[in-house]
Each structure stands twice: as structure tokens, then as C-alpha cells.
Amino acid sequence: MVKIDVAIPKTRFDMLTYDAPDTVGVGDLVQVPLRDAEKYGIVIRTYSSRKVKHIKKIHDIIEHQFLPSPLIQLYSWIADYYLAHMGEVLRLAIPQKILRRHEPTLQRAEPLVVREPLIPNPAQAAAIQDIQAALKQRTYGTFLLYGITGSGKTEVYLQCTDNVLARGGRVLVLVPEISMTPLLFDRFKERFSGRVITIHSSLNQTQRRNVWYAIKRGEYDVIIGPRSAVFIPVPGLELVIVDEEHDHSYKEHERAPRYHARDVAVMRARLENIVAVLGSATPQIESYHNAMAGKYRLHTLDQRIDAKALPGIQMIDLRKEKGYLSPRLERSIQEVVERNEQVILFLNRRGFAPHLMCPSCGFVAKCPYCGLPLVYHKPEQKRRASLSCHICKYKREKISICPQCSRTTLLYRGAGTQRIEEIATRIVQRVNPTAAVVRLDRDIARKKGRTETVLSAFQQGEACVLLGTQLVTKGFHFPGVTLVGVVNADLMLHLPDFRSSERTFQLITQVAGRSGRGERPGTVLIQTYHPDQYAIMCSQLQDYPKFYAEEVPVRRELRFPPFSRLILLRIKGTNEDSVWREARSIAAKLRPLSGVQIFGPNRSLYYRVRKYHRVFILLKVARTYRHSRLRFLLSHRAKGCALEIDVDPLETF
Ligand SMILES: [Zn+2]
Ligand SMILES: [Zn+2]
DSSP: OEEEEEEOTTOSSSOEEEEEOTTOOTTOEEEEEETTEEEEEEEEEEESSOOOSSOOBOOEEEETTSSOHHHHHHHHHHHHHTTOOHHHHHHHHSOSSOOSSOOOOOOOOOOSOSSOOOOOOHHHHHHHHHHHHHHHHTOOEEEEEEEOTTSOHHHHHHHHHHHHHHTTOEEEEEOSOGGGOHHHHHHHHHHHGGGEEEOOTTOOHHHHHHHHHHHHTTOOSEEEEOGGGGGSOOTTEEEEEETTTTOGGGBOOSSSSOOBHHHHHHHHHHHHTOEEEEEESSOOHHHHHHHHTTSSEEEEEOSOGGGOOOOEEEEEETTTSOSSSOHHHHHHHHHHHHTTOEEEEEOSOOSSBSEEEOTTTOOBOBOTTTOOBOEEEOOBTTBOOEEEOTTTOOEEOOOOSOTTTOOSOOEEESOOHHHHHHHHHHHHHHHOTTOOEEEESHHHHTSTTHHHHHHHHHHTTSOSEEEESGGGGSSOOOTTEEEEEESOTTTTTTSSSTTHHHHHHHHHHHHHTTTTOSSSOOEEEEEESOTTSHHHHHHHHTOHHHHHHHHHHHHHHHTOTTSSEEEEEEEEESOHHHHHHHHHHHHHHHTTSTTEEEEEEEEEEEEEETTEEEEEEEEEEOTTSOGGGGGGGGGOOBTTEEEEEEESOSOOO
């Protein structure tokens, strides 16, 4: 008999110790008794000598080497680094339902290369050569592929994938969201046909499990999936690609472990001794910094393929030119429609108007829970008009009479995507009465299949304007688009967060990159009150290295990442007093630790969300600090309060 440590999915503890027969090994799937129930667990450690009294025996070994040991190491690293329990990591890592017996599902007889590779330009060729050389050596290496929008990063991914497959290896491709990256997905499908599998968010539990087992058995060679795909066992994995590595959807915000899939992918490459490739037109500052410091190998693609020009970008100073859509933007839209070309308009705010106010007494409709102004949504499809809170999802019927002074004409102030849709429709129909505008935001996207419908309508040319929130900034390729309008570039600038400039630069540069990708040259118009702000200026120049050079001294000065590591502790609960008491007691426990700078407790930007009060403590430590010594926080249990731990948070409010 041996002793083993077993981690059990979905539990809020790390590991339990059991007795087991000698045949058991690390990575085995076992069945164990837990209180009065039977549970599946993964063997994380085995020991021969240690004496532990009164421990139970495992009931069964379900499958030997269910997970390979580098993955066990990876999961342990995640638990350690992101300050989470192993049980929480396994909840993400293995299927909810285990198959006791499983058979191969398909026979594969697809040709390897369906479509011929393109001939790379010199910059692409250099990147391909360098990555292929690293693949050949079979050692760890991370590459950062910084390529301006439209510079052909996908072709680099494809040719490296080709190389791996030719040798019998496998490739994992992470994308922010499958429905948002149809181009990348189609290109892989075209090239590798039936050897590609994609993991959609629309799969149910059973489908998800079947896909997981099929991949683990090696039935597919190219696995494309969102952030959670980084956990899947892939035999013979040689290359991990993280496309649009800057995208915030790689970060888990909701539940522990609050991991970042890019960083997990790099760690996985290191543990499995393979190659990782991160690609972006607007790398996260930390990634570019890693490249500058020599941790990642940098390749720059600074030409658009076929020598297409980057779009010309102009500012519209809203202090001088008024209107939700200024006269200059309006004229440009009309000219584009006259030429039968297409427009993308970007505004990062849903709904019709962000404020409903009374012009007589100044009353503003606010959320009774958060105290933030309610956003007016016009009726559409089957939904009625409403006032809704975008923070806590509180919703009420629209108000037509001021509750303070009974006036009946209330003002809708400001513009969200619904209002811009109306204005844009009027503008384009003056040119062509049948011209249409389509909208893409979360109100649209939450309906199954709607995103695809909207995108394909625009692709087919049925609509001349695509308007939306940050969903329209993703890596789309619409050759007909010759104008991109940024309706309000300042919305992200005002968030109290050290990443607000970076975010602004990324979103504007990404959406600008959608213009002029076809035959005809493109333009971009940016409406802003702050044309001199450096993030906005650098996005006008489309100059990432310049933005990096401006941003880094600010980060260094304030000791923000990449010059430190942040850990955000959020304490929330229904009782305001106990939330604060709790937060102060946590801060007091942290204070004696040397090397930890503590900010707070402070009110979160959204202090009240529904019945919850939210308070945060921000910790700043040196990058060399072993923050796993903060693990004691995990055992912290306070009545009525929840503690959320976010290592490397993307937002700090
Ligand atoms: Zn009033
Ligand atoms: Zn609210």
C-alpha cells in the first residue's frame, strides 16, 4: 500500500490523503469516498513511507495515467500562482462527467494539406523560419509575433502548424472567442480540413466531454478553442498559439482560479518543453516588455500583406465639431455609401441613452442598488423599453413622468449604440433609401446565432454600416470596409485604472485596422475631446512601439506591472459593517509581511452591486516575491463575506 494525495474537482480544498494499492501513480483517475459520497479524483502525489493514521482507502482506479504528469504540474502551478484550491482548478480542467469506458469515435482519412500555403513576404518568412527552427530543437521557447493589423500573422501560424503536423505532432490554438474569429477558424479548416476541431461555447456538457476525450485520445491534430482549452490534454503537443494575446477574454474574472490563459499557455509550453507563439497587433505591455527583456523572442510584421497601405487616420475634435456623429463623420459615411463601400462604427456603450433626466428639476433616474444612472433601452424585437443598470442588471419599466416634479417631458442624454443606429440609418437612407445598418453589442449577441447572422449580413453586403461595441473591434476581415468611425474614443480613458491608456490604444488601433483591407484604401475618423492624450495620439499614428515607449516610464514611475505584481482582494457581502470589518482584519493580517505594499481597504468603483457591498484591497509586490506565501488567505472564512483573490488583475477597481 502507498499513501496518495488526491484532488477532487469542484471542492474548496486542496487535497485529501488516502491509502491505495502500489499500482497507483500520479495522474491516475481514482474513485474515493468523501463523507458519504463517492467522488472522482486525480492523484497528485504518492508517498511510500509517511505515516498517516485513520485514513480511508480509495475505492477504485478508474484509469491509469488519465492526465500526463506535465499537466499535473501545470494545474499545481495554477493553484499555487493564482492562489486557488486544486479542486477549483480541476473543475475547469476535467469534464464534469467522467466516462468509465470510452471508444474512439471516428476514423480519420483526411488529406493533410487541402489548400496550398501562400508565399510569405520576407518578414513572415523570417518569423516562420525562426519558429520552425525552435520546433525542430524540441525545446521550450516563447515567440511574440507583433504584427500590425492585416500583416498576415495567420499565415505564420498556418505554416508552423503545417510543419508540426508533418512530423506527427499536434497544435493547440487559443482564440478569444470562436464566433469572433471566423476568419482564423476558416483558414485552419481550409488548410487542415478534418484534422481540426473547435471547441465552441455552445457545446453542452455531454458534447464538451466527448470532445475532451476525443482530443485526449489523439483523434485531432489541431485544437482551436477559447481560454479553457488551455487545460486539455493533447498527446504529442508541440506548439501552442495564442492569437490576439492582448484580448481580455483570456482572463477568467468570475471564479477561482482567476487565470490568464496566455500566461498559463506559456507555462504549459515551459513544462512540456515545447514552443509557444503569441500574436497581436497591440501586445499587452507586459508581453512586449518580456520580449524587450529577452524572455520572449520578438518578430515584427510591420507591412500589410501585398503592400496594402494602413488606413489614413484623422481626429475630430469634439470641442470644435459637435454632434453624436459630427458633420465630418456624417459626410464621410454618406460618401462611402455613395461609392457602395462599407463602414464600421465603434461605440463602447450599449442602449439608447446613458442618462434619463428631468430638465426642470435635474432628477436623474438611478439604480436603487448601485446608485449609478440607469441606461435607457428602446423597445426592440420582443423586449419592452426599459431602464437598466449595466452593473447589477437591475431593470425597470421606463419612466415618463418625473417622480420629483411630475414633468412629462424627460430628456434622454448621451448616446449608446441604439441611438447611433437610428442616426446612422437616417444618414445612409438619405443616400439610398434601402441602405441598412446592422448592430452588434451584447444585447444582440446574447441571442443564440444572432452574432453570426449580423456578421454574415454585413459580409454579404446586405448592410452598409456595422455598428457596435468592442465586439466590432475583433479581428474581422471585411474587404468592403473603407471607413471606420470611432464615435467616442474617450469612454475608456476615464476609468480609474492603470490600464486605461493601454485599453484605449488597443481598442482604437484594433478597430482602425478593420479599414482598407480590400482593394480600396481606407480611412479612420476618431471623435474625441482629448486629441492630445498620448494613447489617442499614438493610435492615430498606428505606432505601437511609440505607445510602448510613452507608457513604460509611467508604469515604472508608479511601479505598476510589468514593474511589480498586483494582487486584488475583493471582499463582498450583504452587511456593510461586516464587509468593512472583514476587510480591515485581512489588511491587518497582511501588514506584518515584509515586501507587500497594501492599498486600502477602499470602496470598489461599483461599491454597491445589488445587495452586495464591495470593498477591495490592492497588494503590490516585487515580481520576484513568492506570493504563494499568501495562501493562508485561502483558509480565511468570514461569516457573510466572500473573499475573491485575483492575481494579475486586468482591472483594479
Ligand atoms: Zn423633475
Ligand atoms: Zn445597479
